[in-house]
Amino acid sequence: xxELPEDVLEFAAQLADLARSSLSYELSPxxxxxxxxxxxxxxKRAEEHMVVEMPLAFDVQQxxxxxxxxxxxxxxxxxxxxxxxxxxxxxxxxxxxIVNSAVSASTHDTERQQMTERLIEGSTKIVERxxxxxxxxxxxxxxxxxxxxRYLIGRLISGEHASSGAAALLPELLERYPEVSSCDxxxxxxxxxxxxxxxxEEERVYLILHVNRVFERETAKRP
Numbered sequence: 001x002x003e004l005p006e007d008v009l010e011f012a013a014q015l016a017d018l019a020r021s022s023l024s025y026e027l028s029p030x031x032x033x034x035x036x037x038x039x040x041x042x043x044k045r046a047e048e049h050m051v052v053e054m055p056l057a058f059d060v061q062q063x064x065x066x067x068x069x070x071x072x073x074x075x076x077x078x079x080x081x082x083x084x085x086x087x088x089x090x091x092x093x094x095x096x097x098i099v100n101s102a103v104s105a106s107t108h109d110t111e112r113q114q115m116t117e118r119l120i121e122g123s124t125k126i127v128e129r130x131x132x133x134x135x136x137x138x139x140x141x142x143x144x145x146x147x148x149x150r151y152l153i154g155r156l157i158s159g160e161h162a163s164s165g166a167a168a169l170l171p172e173l174l175e176r177y178p179e180v181s182s183c184d185x186x187x188x189x190x191x192x193x194x195x196x197x198x199x200x201e202e203e204r205v206y207l208i209l210h211v212n213r214v215f216e217r218e219t220a221k222r223p
Contacts, residue, residue, distance in 0.1 A: 004036045008043070011081055012036035015074050019098050023066060028101040038097050039078060046084040057092045058138055062146055063113065064099050071095035112157070119194060120149045123187045127211055130183040133218040141217045148210045156197040167201035173208045180212045187211070 012035035020027055028034075045052065061068050071091030079086055124135055124145075135142055155161065174181045184207050188199045199207065 004033075004040055007081070008040050009033075009036045011077065012039055015039075015070070015077070015094075018073070019067075019070050022070060023098070026103040027098070028103055031098070031101040034097050034101055035074075035094065038093055039074075042086060042090050042093065043078065043082055043084050046086050051087055052089070052093075057089055058143070060092045060095050060099075062143060062150070063117070064095055067095040067098045068092070070098060116150055116153050119153055119191060120146050122190060122194075123149060126186050126190055127183055127214065130186055131179065131211075131215050133215060135214055135218060139217065141214050145210045145214050148206065152199075152203060152207065153191070153195070155203070156191065156195050156199070159197075161200060161202070165202075166205045169205050170201045170208075173205060177208060177212050180208055180215055183215075184208045184211055 009032065013032040015035055016027070016032040019031065068091060071094035072088075074094045075086050075088065075091045078084065078090075124137075124142075127133070128135055184204060187207060188204060192198055
């Protein structure tokens with residue numbers, strides 16, 4: 001702590017308070033120091049015009065949206081407070097500092113998160129194999145698909161059900177998109193086998209729509 005600037009420590013302490021008031025899980029009391037250390041190096045990198053690649057940026061945005069938003073706010077605050085310009089990817093590093101400071105909630109939560117990501121990737125590979133496409137993991141349409149899958153898997157695990165009345169659309173979608181519907185069946189079977197759950201008709205409707213959006217975007221790129 002003696003090596004960290006006082007104004008950076010003060011900023012980090014305020015940021016840690018914001019994180020604690022915004023998130024539903026307990027954070028380590030060491031978070032202000034961890035954040036101050038990260039922010040001090042981020043400022044130094046900015047002053048020396050060093051840019052650090054963040055290969056996990058997409059994953060962090062999708063997996064930890066609340067923490068990432070705090071990271072974005074922190075970047076804007078750092079720029080105003082310390083008169084530096086930071087690359088947007090610094091929000092990822094701050095978000096990960098917050099995630100990594102979670103107090104024990106976490107073995108179970110981490111295992112569930114890892115299982116969810118495995119199921120999303122497994123489902124994506126089924127889509128690629130059944131529809132003969134290669135899904136671009138960095139695309140906006142894939143981000144929407146992956147986000148939908150996270151919510152779908154979460155509902156299946158918790159036993160919740162969507163209730164928008166969309167189930168009535170299923171017969172029409174099955175007829176209109178037979179190839180995508182067959183793929184949807186394979187994904188539903190895959191999730192069912194892994195989670196010991198059954199997708200209801202409403203979930204099937206939204207899954208078909210999201211798979212079809214990815215399918216159409218990827219096939220539209222073909223010459």
